Amino acid sequence: MHKFLFLLLIGLSSLAMTGQDIDNPKTKWRFKTQGPIRGSSVIVEDKIYFGSSDGFVYCLDKEEGNLIWKKQTNGAITTAPTIAGSSLYISNRDNSVWAMDTQTGRILWKFKMQPILTDLHAGWEYFMASPVVFENSVFIGSGDGHLYVLDGKNGKLKWKFKTNGRIRASPLIDSGTVYQPSNDGYVYVLDAGNGNLLWNFETQGATYNPKDFNFDRSSICTQPQIRKGILYFGSRDGNTYAVDLKTRKEKWNFSYGPTWAMATTISNDAIFVGWSTNNLTCALDLENGTEKWQFKSGGHVYTKPLVLDNGVYIGSADGKVYRLDKDSGERIWEYSVGREVYSSIIHDANTIFFGSDNGFFYAFEEGVEPYKAVYQPSKIEGNSQFVIVDKKIAPYLTKKGFEQLDSDGLSRFISERIKDGRPSVVVFAFPVVPKDVMGDEPENGLLRQYLKTGGKIVWLGDVPNFYELDNAGNFKRDPAQGANLLEIEFINPTDSGNYYGKVTQQGLNWGLPTWLKTTGSIINPKTTIPLAYDEYGRVNTWLKKFNPRPGSGFVSCRTWAWNVDIKEKDLQLIYQLATYQLE
Numbered sequence: 001m002h003k004f005l006f007l008l009l010i011g012l013s014s015l016a017m018t019g020q021d022i023d024n025p026k027t028k029w030r031f032k033t034q035g036p037i038r039g040s041s042v043i044v045e046d047k048i049y050f051g052s053s054d055g056f057v058y059c060l061d062k063e064e065g066n067l068i069w070k071k072q073t074n075g076a077i078t079t080a081p082t083i084a085g086s087s088l089y090i091s092n093r094d095n096s097v098w099a100m101d102t103q104t105g106r107i108l109w110k111f112k113m114q115p116i117l118t119d120l121h122a123g124w125e126y127f128m129a130s131p132v133v134f135e136n137s138v139f140i141g142s143g144d145g146h147l148y149v150l151d152g153k154n155g156k157l158k159w160k161f162k163t164n165g166r167i168r169a170s171p172l173i174d175s176g177t178v179y180q181p182s183n184d185g186y187v188y189v190l191d192a193g194n195g196n197l198l199w200n201f202e203t204q205g206a207t208y209n210p211k212d213f214n215f216d217r218s219s220i221c222t223q224p225q226i227r228k229g230i231l232y233f234g235s236r237d238g239n240t241y242a243v244d245l246k247t248r249k250e251k252w253n254f255s256y257g258p259t260w261a262m263a264t265t266i267s268n269d270a271i272f273v274g275w276s277t278n279n280l281t282c283a284l285d286l287e288n289g290t291e292k293w294q295f296k297s298g299g300h301v302y303t304k305p306l307v308l309d310n311g312v313y314i315g316s317a318d319g320k321v322y323r324l325d326k327d328s329g330e331r332i333w334e335y336s337v338g339r340e341v342y343s344s345i346i347h348d349a350n351t352i353f354f355g356s357d358n359g360f361f362y363a364f365e366e367g368v369e370p371y372k373a374v375y376q377p378s379k380i381e382g383n384s385q386f387v388i389v390d391k392k393i394a395p396y397l398t399k400k401g402f403e404q405l406d407s408d409g410l411s412r413f414i415s416e417r418i419k420d421g422r423p424s425v426v427v428f429a430f431p432v433v434p435k436d437v438m439g440d441e442p443e444n445g446l447l448r449q450y451l452k453t454g455g456k457i458v459w460l461g462d463v464p465n466f467y468e469l470d471n472a473g474n475f476k477r478d479p480a481q482g483a484n485l486l487e488i489e490f491i492n493p494t495d496s497g498n499y500y501g502k503v504t505q506q507g508l509n510w511g512l513p514t515w516l517k518t519t520g521s522i523i524n525p526k527t528t529i530p531l532a533y534d535e536y537g538r539v540n541t542w543l544k545k546f547n548p549r550p551g552s553g554f555v556s557c558r559t560w561a562w563n564v565d566i567k568e569k570d571l572q573l574i575y576q577l578a579t580y581q582l583e
Contacts (some may be wrong), residue, residue, distance in 0.1 A: 021323070037361055079129065092128070095112070116143030117143060129168055143167070145165060185204075187233065378406040411446065427458040
């Protein structure tokens with residue numbers, strides 16, 4: 001992950017933390033699924049709910065990202081759930097609507113819609129419509145061209161309305177009236193009680209012949225919004241529309257040409273729009289549709305802009321989340337998660353939440369710049385040279401901004417972090433802790449104090465100080481110091497083989513792949529968080545917490561074998577483990 005801050009040249013006051021905005025983002029937690037996450041999420045009290053293309057609906061603890069329950073459906077989920085009372089409603093690529101209990105995930109009912117319409121020119125159909133609940137009824141658009149209205153309690157059909165295209169935009173329901181866009185290029189205005197057509201609005205896309213373009217120029221993927229009697233929405237015909245509900249006529253439209261208008265949000269006197277192939281996000285004047293500003297990211301923007309006090313937050317196909325200045329469109333910061341972000345960002349309690357095509361669901365919060373260091377003695381002589389983890393680690397990390405520490409520097413660094421309590425990490429590229437840092441009683445020593453005050457250690461296999469060195473550099477093997485430091489029982493510490501490891505959910509969240517090869521001492525996992533189990537069912541990749549602070553603790557993970565050169569992917573994983581929940 002890479003994060004860059006951009007200072008605006010319009011005065012420091014524009015950078016001040018005001019209300020809900022995040023000035024310096026860091027990962028609070030993340031949760032790994034087995035598919036891209038393109039739908040948005042919903043929060044109810046202390047829980048957050050979302051779906052993944054792996055077909056599961058997930059319910060997590062909002063504060064720490066721990067799994068409460070998950071429920072598998074029969075197809076990929078690319079939309080947001082809707083919650084009403086104790087019921088969750090969601091649709092999936094099986095073209096079904098599911099109702100689940102919000103507390104347990106128990107399936108309450110399922111409604112199967114008709115097969116989706118054939119559409120040779122749709123393409124890039126990444127999203128499905130989210131359900132909308134109104135007066136105990138579930139309104140859901142379908143790829144079969146119908147808007148269905150189901151009884152929220154039992155899923156029985158109340159009525160349906162047929163359009164001439166797939167429906168991939170959620171309806172807007174306002175004052176008993178439904179505004180439902182369709183991929184046929186029309187917005188249908190219906191009576192919410194019985195589905196009777198009141199009127200419709202024809203976009204330019206409804207008049208286009210797809211054969212003239214060989215790509216979609218009619219679909220409407222945005223949920224409409226109403227402000228002061230004007231209906232606003234974007235279309236793949238290249239326009240953002242404002243329609244006067246009294247006259248039922250177009251008030252204005254705005255276009256950059258044939259690129260798609262994919263996502264819209266209204267705030268105060270502006271509508272913020274995310275676009276497709278031009279990679280733009282823009283702000284338009286609500287009254288007349290004139291452009292206020294535009295910002296160009298490195299990829300198309302399909303996420304609905306999130307507008308907070310002074311910031312506009314978007315995700316982009318370039319793999320980054322951006323915060324823009326609401327008034328000028330200037331970039332305040334960007335944060336790379338490495339893969340496309342199509343999941344619209346939501347906000348709650350000074351935290352933003354979103355998913356990515358890398359399968360992770362993220363929670364970002366306000367952070368402070370962490371201290372990052374790698375320990376390696378300045379001189380490695382005698383037998384000491386045989387216990388160094390790998391000489392490539394320190395240079396790799398220093399190029400990424402880590403401070404390299406020798407023995408004196410390590411003692412200073414640890415003491416300063418105990419005193420100031422700032423978030424920090426030390427990667428040990430040498431598996432022996434100096435005596436003044438370990439202490440005569442490791443359970444009360446300097447390193448243990450550092451862990452208790454919220455520090456992080458990344459340890460690359462073996463028992464800490466298993467190799468005890470004398471002044472001449474000679475060593476003996478003794479697991480006692482490491483066991484006392486961590487209050488962990490090491491089992492068979494001499495087994496340093498490289499074994500298959502099956503990664504746990506916590507390990508996936510920390511960035512480990514689904515499986516890996518691990519080298520490290522086997523432990524009794526009673527007081528640890530297992531990150532991977534080897535092929536014998538033993539824990540040798542793990543986390544031991546000493547402080548509840550996110551991103552703290554003692555992490556033990558080595559993925560390459562002894563007497564084998566470390567690879568680039570191993571170095572990348574060390575960096576990920578070191579920076580997780582610190583940046």
